[in-house]
Structures are given as C-alpha cells and as structure tokens.
Amino acid sequence: xxxxxxxxxxxxxxxxxxxxxxxxxxxxxxxxxxxxxxxxxxxxxxxxxxxxxxxxxxxxxxxxxxxxxxxxxxxxxxxxxxxxxxxxxxxxxxxxxxxxxxxxxxxxxxxxxxxxxxxxxxxxxxxxxxxxxxxxxxxxxxxxxxxxxxxxxxxxxxxxxxxxxxxxxxxxxxxxxxxxxxxxxxxxxxxxxxxxxxxxxxxxxxxxxxxxxxxxxxxxxxxxxxxxxxxxxxxxxxxxxxxxxxxxxxxxxxxxxxxxxxxxxxxxxxxxxxxxxxxxxxxxxxxxxxxxxxxxxxxxxxxxxxxxxxxxxxxxxxxxxxxxxxxxxxxxxxxxxxxxxxxxxx
Numbered sequence: 140x141x142x143x144x145x146x147x148x149x150x151x152x153x154x155x156x157x158x159x160x161x162x163x164x165x166x167x168x169x170x171x172x173x174x175x176x177x178x179x180x181x182x183x184x185x186x187x188x189x190x191x192x193x194x195x196x197x198x199x200x201x202x203x204x205x206x207x208x209x210x211x212x213x214x215x216x217x218x219x220x221x222x223x224x225x226x227x228x229x230x231x232x233x234x235x236x237x238x239x240x241x242x243x244x245x246x247x248x249x250x251x252x253x254x255x256x257x258x259x260x261x262x263x264x265x266x267x268x269x270x271x272x273x274x275x276x277x278x279x280x281x282x283x284x285x286x287x288x289x290x291x292x293x294x295x296x297x298x299x300x301x302x303x304x305x306x307x308x309x310x311x312x313x314x315x316x317x318x319x320x321x322x323x324x325x326x327x328x329x330x331x332x333x334x335x336x337x338x339x340x341x342x343x344x345x346x347x348x349x350x351x352x353x354x355x356x357x358x359x360x361x362x363x364x365x366x367x368x369x370x371x372x373x374x375x376x377x378x379x380x381x382x383x384x385x386x387x388x389x390x391x392x393x394x395x396x397x398x399x400x401x402x403x404x405x406x407x408x409x410x411x412x413x414x415x416x417x418x419x420x421x422x423x424x425x426x427x428x429x430x431x432x433x434x435x436x437x438x439x440x441x442x443x444x445x446x447x448x449x450x451x452x453x454x455x456x457x458x459x460x461x462x463x464x465x466x467x468x469x470x471x472x473x474x475x476x477x478x479x480x481x482x483x484x485x
Contacts, residue, residue, distance in 0.1 A: 171199060172197065172198045172199065172413070172416055173198065173199045173200075173201055173413060173416065174198055174199070174200055174201070174228050174229065174413050174416035174417055174419070174420045175201045175202075175203065175226060175227045175228045175229070175411075175412070175413065176189070176200055176201070176202050176203070176227070176228065176229045176230075176231055176420060177202075177203045177214045177217070177218065177227045177229070177230045177231070178202060178203070178204060178205070178214075178230070178231040178232070179204075179205040179214055179231075179232050179233050179234075179237075180231055180232070180233050180403065180438065181233075181438070182202075182204050184433065184436050184437070184438035185202065185204075185231070186202070187432070187436065188424065188429060188432070188433070189202055191429075191432070192420060192423050192424075195423070196419060196423070198416050198419065198420070200420070203227065212237065214230070214232075215237045215240060215241060218230060218241060218246050218408065219241070219244050219246055222244070222245070222246050222409070222410075225408050225409065225410045225411050225412065226412070227408045227411065228407070228408055228411040228412065228413045228414065228416060228417035228420070229405060229406070229407060229408065229411070229417045229420050229421060230247075230405070230406050230408060231403065231404075231405045231424065232403065232404050232405070233274065233275075233403055234274070234317075234320075234401055234402075234403075234404070235269075235271060235401070235402060235404045235465050235469070236320065236468075236469050236472065238269045238404040238406055239264075239269075239465070239466060239469045240469075241406070242264065242266075242268045242269065242406075245409065246408065246409055247268045247269060247406045247407065247408065247409055248268070248406075248407045248408065248409040248410070248411070248414075249266065249267040249268055249407075250267065250268075250406070250407040250418060250421060251263075251267045251270075252270060252418070252421050252422050252425050253422065254421075254422045254423070254424075254425040254426045254427075255270045255272075255425040257427070257444055258270065258271070258272060258425065258443050258444060259443060259444070261460075261462065261463065261464065261465070262402055262443050262465075264466075265466065268406055269404045269405065269406035270404065270405060270406075270421075270425060271402030271403065271404045271443065271465070272402055272403050272404075272405070272424070272425055272430055272433075272439075272443050273400075273402060273403065273430050273433065273434065273439035273440075273441055273442040273443045273444075273446075274400060274401050274402040274403045274439060274440075274441060275317070275370045275371050275372050275400070275401045275440055275441060276370070276371045276388070276398045276399065276400050276401070276440060276441040276458065276460075277317065277321045277368060277369075277370060277371075277398055277399045277401070278368075278369065278370070278371050278374055278386055278387060278388050278389065278398060279291070279292055279366050279367070279368060279369075279374075279386070279387040279388075279389055280355070280356055280359045280366060280367055280369050280373070280374040280377060280384050280385075280386060280387075281359065281365070281366040281384060281385045281386075281387055282359050282360070282362055282364065282365055282366065282383060282384055283383045283384060283385050284362060284383045285307075285362060285365045286365050286366065288385075290302075291366070291385070291387050292366055292387060292389065293387070293389060293390075293391075293392070294389050294390050294392075294395060295325075295337070295368075295389055295390060296337075297389075298341060298344075298346065298368075299337070299340050299341070299344065303365065303366075304365075305341075305344030305345035305346045305347075306345050306346075306347060307364055307365040307366070308344075308346045308347065308364065308365065308366060308367060309346070309347045309348075309349055309354075309355040309358055309359065309364040309366075309367030309368070310341070310346060310347075310348055310349075310355065310367060310368045311348070311349060311350065311351050311352050311354065311355055311368070311369075312348055312349070312350065312351075312483065313338065313348075313479045313483065314476045314479050314480055314483070314484075315351075316351065316352065317352065317370055317401055318352065318368070319472060319475070319476060319479075320399070320401060320468060320472070321368075321399050322334070322338065322475050322476075322479055323468045323469075323471045323472045323475040324399045324461060324463050324468050325337065326471055326474075326475045326478075327463060327464070327467045327468055327471055328396060328461060328462075328463060331478070334475075335478060335482075338478075338479055338482050338483075339482055342482050342483055347364060347367075348483060352368075352369040352370050352373050353369075353373055355367035355368065355369045355373075356369050356373040356374065356376075356377050359377075359384055360377050360382040360383070360384055362383075366387075370401070371386070371440035371441060371450075371452075371453075372437075372440060374386040374452065375437070375440060375450065375451075375452035375453075378451075378452045379451075379452070386452050386453065388453070388456065388458060390459075390461075391458070391459050395459075396461050396462075397458075397459035397460045397461040397462070398441075398458065398459070398460060398461060399460075399461045399463065400441045400443075400458075400460045400461070402441075402443060403433075403439070405421055405424050405425065406421075407421060427444065427446060430442055430443065430444070430446055431446040431447055431448045432448075434446055434448035434449075434450060435448040437450075440452070440453065441458055441460070
C-alpha cells in the first residue's frame with residue numbers, strides 16, 4: 140500500500156468518526172423532547188411533579204413560574220400577548236377564573252385527557268378547553284382557646300346566629316380573591332336575593348372585614364377573633380405551625396350545600412410548539428396517582444376524587460363539595476362584586 144492510499148483510508152476513517160459522533164451525540168440532543176409549562180403553582184409543590192414526569196417519560200420540562208407580585212395574572216397576560224407566537228405548551232393554574240379568561244381570549248386548545256375521565260363533570264370545561272383537579276376549599280378556622288367544640292359554627296348561616304357576636308367573626312373583603320369567588324358561587328347557588336340578604340346581614344352585624352384570608356387566619360390564631368372564613372391552605376398551615384386553632388368544614392350535613400372547592404386547572408395552549416408532549420404532560424398531571432402525590436405534599440387539600448392520601452388537618456374526612464358550575468361563577472363575578480361593594484364600602 141502506497142502512502143497516498145494510506146492517507147485516503149485515514150481520511151475516510153476520520154469522516155466516519157465525525158458521522159458517528161454526530162449520530163451518538165449531536166443527533167440525540169437535537170431530538171430531545173421538551174414541554175414548556177407555565178404555572179402559578181408554587182415551585183416547592185410543582186417542581187417534584189415535573190421531576191417525576193421527566194424520570195418517567197424522558198421528556199424535559201421547561202417551567203416558567205409566576206412572579207409573586209403579579210400572581211397568576213402575570214402569566215395570563217403573557218399567554219395572551221404570545222397568542223400570535225405561542226411559547227408555552229401547557230398552563231397549570233392554582234385556580235379556575237384565569238383559565239376561563241384564557242379560553243375567552245382564544246388562547247387555549249381543546250383537549251379532553253383520558254386521565255380525567257373519572258374526575259367529576261363539574262371540574263370539566265363544557266367545551267373541553269380545560270380540566271380541573273383537586274385544590275383548596277373555603278372553611279372556618281376556629282380559635283380553640285376561645286371556643287369549645289360544641290360551640291363551633293357548622294354552617295355559613297351560623298355567622299348570622301346571635302350567639303356569635305359579629306365583631307368576633309372575620310372575613311376578607313368579598314370583592315377580592317377566593318372570598319369574591321365564594322361570594323359569586325353563593326349568588327349562583329342561592330340566587331341574588333338570598334345571597335344579597337346574607338351579606339347585608341353580615342355587614343349589619345358588624346362582622347370584621349379585613350384585607351385577605353391570611354389576615355383572618357392571623358387574627359384567629361392571635362385570639363383577636365373567635366373564628367373566620369379562610370382557605371384550607373391557610374387553616375392547615377396554622378395548624379401545622381402549632382396555632383391553637385381548628386379547621387371546621389361547614390355545610391356537610393344532609394341537605395346542606397357543601398363547601399366551595401377551588402380546583403387547580405390545566406389546559407393545552409392553542410398553537411403550542413410541542414403539542415404532543417403537552418398532551419402527555421396533561422395526561423400525567425390529571426392521573427389519579429399525581430393527584431394523590433399533590434395531596435401528600437400538602438398542595439391539594441380537597442381532592443377531586445377518592446385518593447389514598449389523607450390531609451392531616453382534615454382528619455381524613457370525606458368532603459361534600461358545593462354543586463356549582465364554574466363558568467356560571469366566573470360569569471357572575473363582576474355583578475357580585477358590584478353588589479357587594481355597595482354593601483361593604485360606605
């Protein structure tokens with residue numbers, strides 16, 4: 140073999156080596172599957188879900204979290220702004236109203252996940268644009284130093300009972316946050332006349348109205364209120380931190396309306412760049428095992444279906460939810476806020 144021939148063989152070997160490197164290293168990286176998830180769920184709870192999904196599917200999750208100062212609204216505005224050139228594949232929210240707004244803005248794509256078939260119908264968008272799963276609930280937090288169990292309030296109407304002084308009861312302003320959502324649910328469930336009368340009576344009784352559920356919780360923990368309305372996450376957190384408080388789930392008796400559940404929601408983004416991967420992620424999130432994990436982690440206190448995990452602060456009790464239509468609640472929020480502003484803002 141002459142020197143020229145040997146050089147030609149070495150050149151061919153070098154080219155083959157480059158091709159092999161491309162096949163073994165560069166090409167797999169180029170084909171690596173990803174899914175972009177915008178989420179308002181706290182990172183401490185959502186990140187383990189992402190890592191578990193990656194380990195099981197090999198699909199890399201690229202999360203975009205909300206900014207605390209803007210809450211869910213910041214991500215929603217971003218999704219609306221990106222409609223012409225979507226960057227997200229999935230939106231996972233800790234509530235439902237902003238998801239309905241995105242649907243109305245044509246930012247969502249229809250997708251009915253097979254993993255959600257056992258989730259009750261009220262947690263499904265009627266047009267198939269989003270699905271709800273477990274979340275928070277509206278409950279009483281009670282100071283156990285100031286009240287005996289026999290005297291605990293058991294229904295929302297107990298807030299109007301003369302045996303409880305109005306100034307010993309707390310609520311957040313019902314024009315904002317989950318308190319506004321609960322108000323809109325009551326207006327839908329009871330009708331405007333009865334709901335208006337309920338809130339008018341609360342105001343006339345001098346019930347203490349404060350700037351948020353966490354303030355209600357703090358005042359009950361400090362013993363400045365006997366009890367108040369808040370979310371399960373606030374009440375469970377106070378119990379876990381050793382506060383002398385108890386959580387009471389109201390309206391659980393025969394013929395009573397149950398409590399408002401505020402579910403997480405998830406949806407596929409219209410025109411998403413990784414639609415197939417987005418659907419796989421939604422299937423995984425709505426799986427019963429994932430909901431069970433989120434109950435175990437403490438993010439979900441009110442599951443959408445029967446799961447094996449139990450929330451310690453609820454004592455493993457089964458929760459009766461209010462039978463509501465979330466679209467109706469959303470549609471009624473503005474009128475409810477207007478009505479309540481006339482009652483509570485003098």
